[in-house]
Structures are given as C-alpha cells and as structure tokens.
Amino acid sequence: MIDVHRLRIFRSVVANGSIQAAADILGYTPSAVSQHVSALQRETGITLVERSGRGIRVTAAGETLAAAGTDVMRDLARLEGVVDDLRLGRTSRLTIGYFSSAGRAWMPGIVARLRAEFPDVLLELELNEVPGEQTAPDIDVTIEVAGVDEREGYERTHLVTDPYVVVVHKSHRLARRRSVLLGELATERLVDNDYEDTPWHHVLDRACEAAGFTPRYVVQSQDHHTALAFVAAGVGITVLPRLAALELPRDTRVIRLTRPQPVREIVVLTRATVAHRPVVRRAVELLLQRTPHD
Numbered sequence: 001m002i003d004v005h006r007l008r009i010f011r012s013v014v015a016n017g018s019i020q021a022a023a024d025i026l027g028y029t030p031s032a033v034s035q036h037v038s039a040l041q042r043e044t045g046i047t048l049v050e051r052s053g054r055g056i057r058v059t060a061a062g063e064t065l066a067a068a069g070t071d072v073m074r075d076l077a078r079l080e081g082v083v084d085d086l087r088l089g090r091t092s093r094l095t096i097g098y099f100s101s102a103g104r105a106w107m108p109g110i111v112a113r114l115r116a117e118f119p120d121v122l123l124e125l126e127l128n129e130v131p132g133e134q135t136a137p138d139i140d141v142t143i144e145v146a147g148v149d150e151r152e153g154y155e156r157t158h159l160v161t162d163p164y165v166v167v168v169h170k171s172h173r174l175a176r177r178r179s180v181l182l183g184e185l186a187t188e189r190l191v192d193n194d195y196e197d198t199p200w201h202h203v204l205d206r207a208c209e210a211a212g213f214t215p216r217y218v219v220q221s222q223d224h225h226t227a228l229a230f231v232a233a234g235v236g237i238t239v240l241p242r243l244a245a246l247e248l249p250r251d252t253r254v255i256r257l258t259r260p261q262p263v264r265e266i267v268v269l270t271r272a273t274v275a276h277r278p279v280v281r282r283a284v285e286l287l288l289q290r291t292p293h294d
Helices: 004-016 018-027 028-044 060-087 100-105 107-117 199-210 224-232 279-286
Strands: 049-052 055-058 093-100 119-129 139-143 155-168 179-181 190-193 217-221 239-240 250-260 265-270
Touching: 004 028, 004 055, 004 060, 018 028, 018 055, 028 179, 055 060, 093 107, 093 279, 100 107, 100 119, 100 239, 107 119, 107 279, 139 179, 155 199, 155 224, 155 279, 179 239, 190 224, 190 239, 199 265, 224 239, 224 250, 265 279
Parallel strands: 093 119, 093 139, 179 250, 190 217
Antiparallel strands: 049 055, 139 265, 155 239, 155 250, 155 265
C-alpha cells in the first residue's frame, strides 16, 4: 500500500525539480523530504530518484509514478470534499456541465442563486467541450448537434438560438458596417477560436461552404478569449457565437452576419432520474430565464 502523504511529497519533488525546492514549498526540512522519498522507494520497490552531482535526478520510473498519481490525488481531493460536505450537513450533490461562453455569461449568477436557495446541495461544474473527454453530469448545458441522436437517459429543453457574429479591429474596412454577408469574409485573414473537430466548429464550416468559400485561418486559437486578443492586436478577424462576444477587448467591433447566418442551438439536457428534484427544476428555470445577450 502506497502512503498517500509520501506520494504527495514526491510529486512536489518532481514538480519543483529538487528536494530543497520541495522542502521550501512544503515547509519541511530537506532531510524530512529526503526520508519520505526514500521510504516511498522502499514501499514501491522502485528507484524513483538518483544522485546527480550535488542534487538528484528523477528516474523515468519516478516520472511515470508522479504522472500516474495525478488521478489518484484528484479522486482523493474529491473524496475529502465529500467528507467536508457531510460534516457541514450537505448530503446532496448536483453536477452541471457547461461550455466556456455559457460558463462566463450564465453560470456565476445561476450558481450564486442555487447556493442561496439550496445551501445543503453541493454544486459541481464540469467543462464539457474538451475533445475526447466524456462527461455525464446531472444537468448538461450544451450545443445541439444536427443528426445526432438524443442522449439516452436525458430530457431535452431548448434554451436559446445563438447567432454567430464577426469581430474586427476598429481600423478594419468592415468596422463601420452593422452587418456583412458571410461571403464577404472569403478573402479575410481569420483567427480560429475553437477546437477544430467540435460540432459547433462545424456550424461555421458548413455555413462557409454554403457561402461558397473555405475559411482561411492565419492563427489557430482554441479559445475565444485568445482569439479576441489576436483581433485586438490586428492579426485578423474572428467569427464566433454572439454569447462568446459579450465582452470585447478595446479597439474591436462586433458585426452581424447574414446570408447565411450561422447559428447554434443551445439546449439543456437533464438526467431523467433527477429531473424531479427541486434544485434541478430550479436550475433549468434559471437557465430558461437567460438569453444570449445576458
């Protein structure tokens, strides 16, 4: 059985690059840290560190153990959170999935209301838009994908239709326009603002196909905050949902897109087995009160 405390100390050694640095961060003596690392080596039967000059070098096996311990530490932290909640009398838990622009615009206000109205419920939020990571929260605020079957075990509620807009630098030739045809962007330098293989990225790709061109990206950014910063620096323009363009950097302008106008449908999926719970019904009610321009 691996001592979790020793594993934590060893991971600090790996992260800081030396026993001395880990000791300074943890508030231990270097001798105490070294003893914990030695004890962990005996427990595992693995050489985790080797002498290198006046310091130490983490072995490949040590690097592997430290990396593998990430999930263990995360699960342990979650378990400790459960214990804390039980101690405080919180016996109910609700997980809510969200994507980044909805998280910024909606989640703080909604979570604040839910915490005030249901103080005994622990709320956990999970980002649901990272490719390759599958989540199964109780409530999932997500983008509806055309042609994809409904998620089994969930009830669907439509929230809003979120149109795409273009954001440009104030000096751009289109900056004074209130709207532009999507096809007018065919020769523009575009800044990407999402993971390439996400369904909502395909919304724009399909609209551009309908307008007769393929987007020409000069920067591949995977989040809208960075993309907007590139626009503010004059690198290019970006096309993104209106919900992601509520707060713009200085010297940028937002313009409506038309003919065709890309849109994404935002829905909330509720796990059927918890849909009857008052906190779940209230969460959906609060989401329905929101609009893309909140």
